[in-house]
Amino acid sequence: MEGVDHLAHERNKSEFDVDAMKIVWAGSPHAFDVSDRISKLVASDPGFRKDNRSTLSRKELFKNTLRKAAYAWKTIVDLRLSEEEAAKLRFYVDEPAFTDLHWGMFIPAIKGQGTEEQQQKWLPLAYKMQIIGCYAQTELGHGSNVQGLETTATFDSQTDEFIIHSPTLTSSKWWPGGLGKVATHAIAYARLIVGGREHGVHGFIVQLRSLEDHSPLLGITVGDIGMKFGNGAYNTMDNGVLQFDHVRIPRNQMLMRVSQVTCEGKYKQSDVPRQLVYGTMVYVRQTIVADASCALSRAVCIATRYSAVRRQFGSQNGGPETQVIDYKTQQSRLFPLLASAYAFRFIGEWLKWLYADVTQRLQANDFSTLPEAHACTAGLKSLTTTATADGIEECRKLCGGHGYLCSSGLPELFAVYVPACTYEGDNTVLLLQVRDMSCKVSHEDCFSAGVQAVQQETSRYNSLYDSSRAFNAMSLRCSKSALLEAFEARAARMSVACAQNLSNFDNPEEGFAELSADLVEAAVAHCQLIVVSKFIEKLQQEIPGKGVKQQLEVLCNIYALFLLHKHQGDFLSTGCITPKHAALANDELRSLYSQVRPNAIALVDAFNYTDHYLGSILGCYDGNVYPKLYEAAWKDPLNESVVPDGYHLYIRPLLKQEIRTARL
Numbered sequence: 001m002e003g004v005d006h007l008a009h010e011r012n013k014s015e016f017d018v019d020a021m022k023i024v025w026a027g028s029p030h031a032f033d034v035s036d037r038i039s040k041l042v043a044s045d046p047g048f049r050k051d052n053r054s055t056l057s058r059k060e061l062f063k064n065t066l067r068k069a070a071y072a073w074k075t076i077v078d079l080r081l082s083e084e085e086a087a088k089l090r091f092y093v094d095e096p097a098f099t100d101l102h103w104g105m106f107i108p109a110i111k112g113q114g115t116e117e118q119q120q121k122w123l124p125l126a127y128k129m130q131i132i133g134c135y136a137q138t139e140l141g142h143g144s145n146v147q148g149l150e151t152t153a154t155f156d157s158q159t160d161e162f163i164i165h166s167p168t169l170t171s172s173k174w175w176p177g178g179l180g181k182v183a184t185h186a187i188a189y190a191r192l193i194v195g196g197r198e199h200g201v202h203g204f205i206v207q208l209r210s211l212e213d214h215s216p217l218l219g220i221t222v223g224d225i226g227m228k229f230g231n232g233a234y235n236t237m238d239n240g241v242l243q244f245d246h247v248r249i250p251r252n253q254m255l256m257r258v259s260q261v262t263c264e265g266k267y268k269q270s271d272v273p274r275q276l277v278y279g280t281m282v283y284v285r286q287t288i289v290a291d292a293s294c295a296l297s298r299a300v301c302i303a304t305r306y307s308a309v310r311r312q313f314g315s316q317n318g319g320p321e322t323q324v325i326d327y328k329t330q331q332s333r334l335f336p337l338l339a340s341a342y343a344f345r346f347i348g349e350w351l352k353w354l355y356a357d358v359t360q361r362l363q364a365n366d367f368s369t370l371p372e373a374h375a376c377t378a379g380l381k382s383l384t385t386t387a388t389a390d391g392i393e394e395c396r397k398l399c400g401g402h403g404y405l406c407s408s409g410l411p412e413l414f415a416v417y418v419p420a421c422t423y424e425g426d427n428t429v430l431l432l433q434v435r436d437m438s439c440k441v442s443h444e445d446c447f448s449a450g451v452q453a454v455q456q457e458t459s460r461y462n463s464l465y466d467s468s469r470a471f472n473a474m475s476l477r478c479s480k481s482a483l484l485e486a487f488e489a490r491a492a493r494m495s496v497a498c499a500q501n502l503s504n505f506d507n508p509e510e511g512f513a514e515l516s517a518d519l520v521e522a523a524v525a526h527c528q529l530i531v532v533s534k535f536i537e538k539l540q541q542e543i544p545g546k547g548v549k550q551q552l553e554v555l556c557n558i559y560a561l562f563l564l565h566k567h568q569g570d571f572l573s574t575g576c577i578t579p580k581h582a583a584l585a586n587d588e589l590r591s592l593y594s595q596v597r598p599n600a601i602a603l604v605d606a607f608n609y610t611d612h613y614l615g616s617i618l619g620c621y622d623g624n625v626y627p628k629l630y631e632a633a634w635k636d637p638l639n640e641s642v643v644p645d646g647y648h649l650y651i652r653p654l655l656k657q658e659i660r661t662a663r664l
């Protein structure tokens with residue numbers, strides 16, 4: 001029935017102020033207002049239609065993305081949208097495009113690594129989109145190992161130019177988004193060679209295509225790398241391949257904030273740490289953490305609404321069957337994901353703050369917090385994207401067969417999201433960067449400080465262990481500090497074990513390599529501790545709105561106890577909890593699921609997603625799933641004719657036993 005809210009009875013059950021929760025989710029009343037306004041603007045504009053993506057050919061899809069990007073830009077200019085509004089517009093348009101790399105990496109790279117002069121020259125052009133940039137770092141042969149890149153930038157003091165060259169096949173740039181068909185410029189990373197000496201990898205602004213007719217410039221070979229995973233999905237992006245054949249660029253197109261090359265051919269390193277060359281990656285990793293909650297919440301919203309609509313089994317005396325959301329198994333799979341979506345929201349907020357803080361310090365030439373910011377963003381990017389990708393797939397399964405239909409929105413969401421586990425740093429490689437933090441709980445290098453540090457860590461661990469032994473059912477239920485201590489003790493214990501094992505190796509690098517699987521597990525434990533602790537910190541703030549804080553308390557407990565349950569091997573083997581505690585935690589989880597159940601629909605309504613953004617029949621706001629699924633099926637291009645194309649060539653000859661004479 002059109003216009004009827006099939007989920008109204010669910011919404012009536014909720015025990016908290018949903019509008020107040022919407023503001024908590026958005027971050028502030030202002031952020032909510034912007035988000036709400038722009039989401040409605042996009043949803044109501046046919047120019048941003050996206051329901052046909054999975055049936056378009058790659059060429060049609062890509063051309064449509066170009067149109068949308070131009071249309072989005074026109075909208076931004078015509079409506080004089082602020083930067084915040086434009087970013088929201090991009091978010092709700094919900095289509096990866098070259099513009100992401102232009103705004104998300106090209107511009108930040110110039111801002112972070114360019115000198116004042118370079119910024120003044122290039123940024124105005126980029127802001128007006130008079131040039132379009134991409135971030136060309138990865139090569140066919142090397143992605144994770146940035147120091148292994150092969151492209152060279154050789155200084156020619158005669159002409160005051162760099163010669164950018166791809167010496168091998170494996171040095172071809174491979175993957176950069178926007179490079180394939182659109183970008184006019186790239187920040188290309190190459191090994192700097194001055195006077196025959198190598199100085200490591202640096203960034204260079206290189207023009208790729210003519211600003212008149214878009215043809216590649218002399219010495220540039222460029223194209224798209226081909227179709228990627230899933231229909232629609234990330235295929236709206238032109239990930240590209242690029243080879244340089246002795247391409248000359250002026251000397252002032254090397255990004256020179258970190259180090260400089262003079263016209264006499266002198267290489268100068270400033271006080272700025274060379275890791276700032278990696279600064280754009282830190283920025284983007286931080287945005288990826290913030291985005292994880294969006295992707296996960298979207299999948300959870302779809303699965304929760306559909307689980308309340310879907311009924312299977314349990315009919316008594318002809319009454320309605322059971323809503324699948326009432327099955328404890330469904331709850332135990334779905335509600336931890338709901339809790340994770342909220343947890344990731346708050347960790348994203350915190351990381352944004354951390355990044356803003358580090359940026360401010362960098363501007364004042366204080367580089368002290370850079371290693372911590374790097375380790376945090378790397379670890380949390382890995383943790384949140386892995387959990388989100390797995391969570392989206394779990395939501396698909398939670399929707400049974402219909403979850404496999406493109407019209408559920410989940411296949412495309414998974415396909416578009418899953419590369420987040422790889423891009424901007426493979427998740428395992430990034431977890432290994434947390435080693436500094438996880439191996440030095442009190443921020444001292446266990447390895448270099450040797451046995452003494454291990455002893456300190458052990459004593460810290462022992463005190464955490466003692467407090468975690470004080471656990472009982474009540475403390476698990478009521479005390480966030482008991483939970484936090486359990487997580488601290490587990491992370492500390494795993495780090496100490498790594499540090500102790502590492503100290504048995506004469507060669508640290510050999511030790512790290514041998515123990516890398518343990519280090520990764522310790523890093524995960526450490527990152528989970530950060531997420532739990534920041535969720536708890538959030539709850540210590542004043543949170544207005546009837547029942548809002550109570551709901552968040554429940555979700556926080558679910559997040560922490562679910563992890564404790566899932567990783568109980570770690571908690572038990574490190575002695576942080578006893579088997580009895582583990583059983584109590586499990587009992588408590590069941591009780592928490594019952595508390596979430598009446599509020600589940602309201603908790604996903606608080607995300608305030610439009611049906612356009614969700615792009616899912618199963619997740620539609622009114623829950624009127626079946627008529628919409630039925631209608632959508634008939635709109636599939638395959639149903640345009642009753643008898644399919646190909647009948648006369650391939651089906652009829654089979655049926656008529658004429659296959660041997662058929663012209664196949």
Ligand SMILES: CCCCCCCC/C=C\CCCCCCCCCCCCCCCC(=O)SCCNC(=O)CCNC(=O)[C@H](O)C(C)(C)COP(=O)(O)OP(=O)(O)OC[C@H]1O[C@@H](n2cnc3c(N)ncnc32)[C@H](O)[C@@H]1OP(=O)(O)O
Pocket residue numbers: 065068069072073086087089090093095096097099100101103104105135137138143144145146147177275276278279281282284287370371374422423424425426429433
């Ligand atoms: C159609 C619609 C259109 C709408 C349009 C609307 C208009 C739009 C308007 C507004 C829109 C706004 C939109 C914005 C959208 C933004 C979204 C952005 C999305 C982007 C999508 C992502 C695309 C993906 C891009 C990429 O993948 S780029 C490539 C990334 N590559 C990697 O991540 C490589 C991974 N490897 C590494 O990072 C490193 O090499 C390493 C593995 C970390 C280091 O390895 P290693 O330690 O071996 O080597 P060294 O290099 O020698 O390092 C030594 C020491 O340095 C430390 N280190 C390393 N990294 C860092 C760092 N980053 N910071 C600080 N320190 C670092 C390292 O730990 C070592 O330390 P030590 O103490 O051990 O010595």
Ligand SMILES: Cc1cc2nc3c(=O)[nH]c(=O)nc-3n(C[C@H](O)[C@H](O)[C@H](O)COP(=O)(O)OP(=O)(O)OC[C@H]3O[C@@H](n4cnc5c(N)ncnc54)[C@H](O)[C@@H]3O)c2cc1C
Pocket residue numbers: 101135136137138141142143144145174175176177234239419422423424425426427428429432516
């Ligand atoms: C959709 C998409 C968009 C992208 N966009 C861009 C872009 O705009 N610009 C750009 O420059 N790049 C881009 N990339 C490239 C991306 O950043 C790299 O693919 C990524 O950093 C991973 O590197 P890799 O491909 O070399 O993986 P590899 O390092 O080859 O990883 C392969 C396997 O080896 C393992 N491994 C590697 N090293 C280690 C180690 N030291 N210890 C343990 N295990 C290890 C990994 O865990 C993984 O399982 C994009 C990639 C994708 C998929």
